[in-house]
Amino acid sequence: MQAKILLPAIFGAALMLGVPATQAVERFEIDPTHSNIFFLVEHLGYSRMVGQFQDFSGVFVFDTQDPGSGSVEVAIKTASVDTDHDKRDDHLRSPDFFNAAEFPEMAFKSTSIEVTGDKTGKITGEMTLLGVTKPITIDVTFNKLAPHPLPQYNGVVVAGFSGRGSLKRSDFGMKTFAPALGDEIEVWLEIEGHKS
């Protein structure tokens, strides 16, 4: 769940990695139709349940000359949690978990970006969930930065990243049925951003 916030951060970091030197500082808006924020939660030790958030937005700033100076900001609507099961989604929106009526949004704001390889990096930032703000770090991989090939996109420059991270939900006060329902949440991010 918290993974949603992390994904944008990862994208931001990726943008800073492996980008052609001709690029300057650019601002990108996350394209929600081609971006996904997934989370995986252990279910009683049997398997891992996969969910995602359907409604999120965010921007990242990328300087190809100085990737570490970039930034990422993401906001996720907690009520948009989706595990492909209506009753379970209602439960996830309740005060047991995301408490969507009381905390309709969670957010991530990067504080630093560390380049670790040609196309990899770590984005560290402040994640706010259930009124609690904690630092988290996402490993990101830069995939591609190029104009969109389809004509209807009018040549908009698109940046794509993948991210992986994890967090402990209990750190944010989401303790219901932990650890029977996993406390450690794995987060997978697949993000595309359009240059704005």
Added chain:
Amino acid sequence: MLLDDPMFQVGFVPLLVAFGLAAFIRIIGGPERGPRLMGVAAFIGFLLAYALFEGVPPFPPPASKQKLFYLVVLAGAAGFALDLTGRSASLQRSMRMIFPGLALLWLAWRQLAAGVALAELATLAALWGGGALALWRLERAETEGGGLSAALMLIVAALGLAGIAAMGSSLSLALLAVALAAAAGGVALWGYGVWLVKATRGPFGATTQFGGGSALLGLAYILVLFTPQASRVALLLLLLVFFADMAASRLRSGNTLRSRALGPILFAALAAVPALAALGLATLISGP
């Protein structure tokens, strides 16, 4: 491990702790102070169950469910102070009017500060009024039928609330309501034993009225304000539980052991009628 089992945490632990503490306080406090202060057992039983199930929340608590813990601490402590000082009637009256409002303010402060629409104000006013009504009815039940009647009303209402919360997709709120019922049940069991053996009606106490009452109101408020899946109509219907003493007053009969044994059971059954109706309604609304 047994202590990690949620049902053990919210069922067995508060029941056993409240029963044991009630016995301890009765013995240590003597025949005069003991029954008056026994309500603290339910208060501590609930808080212990909360701490086991949810953990002790941080202070200041960011979420309403965490705020509930401190609301109960404050309300129970205020009730205990009342019990210790002889329960001034005017102070108790003021507290039962003010406390539901304070509870709402505490639980929904962030939303209130952001501004509320007229319809939301009406909801808040209804919640305040409903809360004050429930606390007043608990007090009346104690006056008319003794502490056991009030405790049974609190237990049945808490179990009804647990069912509505479960139907409304919040199992943790449901289990906290079960913890409240179990904690009040521990004290009620002691009161039932005393009633059977000595035919003495013990007090409910301001600690249980405000500690237990604020837990019930807090859970109901969180359901109404932050759990859209929970049926508000069912919660409104649940308020009728607090009028069970009025119907039960017609059933009171002799003072034989048999009638004393059956009396509280019949009372609980009467109180359960609106609770079951509320649960049925919640089930119909929530669907399969």
